[in-house]
Amino acid sequence: MMILIMVLISFLILVTILGNSLVIVAFIEDKRLRNRSNFFLLNLAICDFFIGAFCIPLYIPYILTGRWILGKFLCKLWLVIDNLMCTASAFNVVLISYDRYLAVTMAVMYRSQQYHHFKTVLTMTTVWILSSLLYSPAILFWEYLFNDSSFSEDLCLPAYYYNWHFLVAASSFDFILPLLSISFFNLSLYWNIRSRSRSKHLTAMHLSSSNTEGMQQKPYKIPVAPFPNRQNDLQETEITMVKTSLHHMLKKHRSKKAKPTWIEIDQGQTSNIRIVKLSQDKKIAKSLFVLVCVFGICWAPYSLLMTTRAACHDYCIASYWYDITFWLLWINSSINPILYPLCHESFRRAFTKIIYKYVKNAS
Structure with a gap:
């Protein structure tokens, strides 16, 4: 069973790193991809890449030994980066949904801002700042502010692990609000497309x-x-x-x-x-619908069980259910490159060129 688990984890790491690396390399190599919407896809790919390259690998010794053996400093660093990347990934999903919403409902205004890179980079930076403010201060300073350090050094857990009040408030920002936002954008697109x-x-x-009346319009x-x-x-x-x-x-x-x-x-x-534009907008709406479903499936179980487990101090929920929901968040990072860039024809063309170039150089 342990061998099977390690094979699955290795496959997850490989898919997450390769998928998101391909997005980053394609954005660097192909200048035609450097527009507003693709900048947000790049931001998402960076978050998911660090989850696959840093967060998941450092968790493997924890699984094998059942205890944290990498020291307190790496524990804090791992907790900060893991929570930062997962939260930033969720916020970037909202940003991408909002961007597509503007592209459909306000096409002219959106088009005029497609190549204003300063505003785009500022928006991306804001996502990182807000994400870092949600969990990082609590991870770093909770035990000093509230004099709460009851965990053994063999465990790598945040000091607020059993504080369900904080967890409910935090999950409202990193799950409930993002889910409501992308649901709103999806429903707005649906009504817009239906009326058109x-x-x-x-x-x-x-x-x-x-x-039929033989009238010709000039x-x-x-x-x-x-x-x-x-x-x-x-x-x-x-x-x-x-x-x-x-x-x-x-x-x-x-x-x-x-x-x-x-x-x-x-x-x-x-x-x-208008007909061609409408058909494209329908594709965008369908991709957003899939986005909402995948985001909800990956995030809802963890957010619900995390707060419930904290309220009852692990007595009402088996630990393996928490582990399953915890892994769902990381699986979302391996799915994102398939949900977003691979749905864009421009990215698919760039991927094909990069793979062809790599195979040609290797041969």
């Missing part, structure tokens, strides 16, 4: 009736201010309501001296662009 689907059907019926001309380093804007499917969106873009970029380009769009083209 109805609008699409009404538009299709209107165009059909217009064609194409309307819309001035579009050109964007730097962005070609074939109309071929991209990130425009929601073409006529109003393009006018809004013109207002946003009036300060630029470039002359506007006149583009003719008839109602049929507008309808086709």
Whole structure:
């Protein structure tokens, strides 16, 4: 049984490190991936990489011997990094969900901020700061502030291990609020897509009736201010309501001296662009739904049992149930590279190039 457990843990470490390393390398190698949404995916990959490269390996001697043999300093460091990375991973999931929510519901505003890297990096830094403030001070100073150091040196546990008041408050921030947030974004996307689907059907019926009556609509001309380093804007499917969106873009970029380009769009083209955009947004909504389910499955058991175990001091829950829920958090870090970057075609292309390059160099 111990051999089987070690094989499974080794496989988990390998998958977590390789999956998240591939995301980080792809982001470094391919400059086309360096936009706002992919920066947040990079932030998530960094968290999950450290869980696979540092947190899980240091826990293996604990499993084999049943006691902590690496000293108090490494115990504190392990607890700080483990809680920091898990919390930052949860907060990054919320950030990614919010980013996708903006991409669908406020496409024009979102697009104008895609390459404002300063704001993106500031947001990423804020995630790390908030994550470090949740558990790290309690891990480092709890026993000194409350004179509570009742654990043996053979155990590596935080001093608040049995303080269920603190655990309930902390789990509200690292599980309940993130779950409510991503659920809200998912439901908002669902209603947005549903209303646009109805609008699409009404538009299709209107165009059909217009064609039967032999009425031809004249194409309307819309001035579009050109964007730097962005070609074939109309071929991209990130425009929601073409006529109003393009006018809004013109207002946003009036300060630029470039002359506007006149583009003719008839109602049929507008309808086709909306349909393609709608299908992409449906894919985003489906991926967010999977995200909510996986996040809930991996985090809910641990958050529930952690507070219950602390309240009854381990008398009401068997220790192996706590271990199972504890491992679910780490398994989430190995699943994240599959849930996020591998769902993006741009990342898949980058992964293929990196693997091909590695195999070619190896041969």
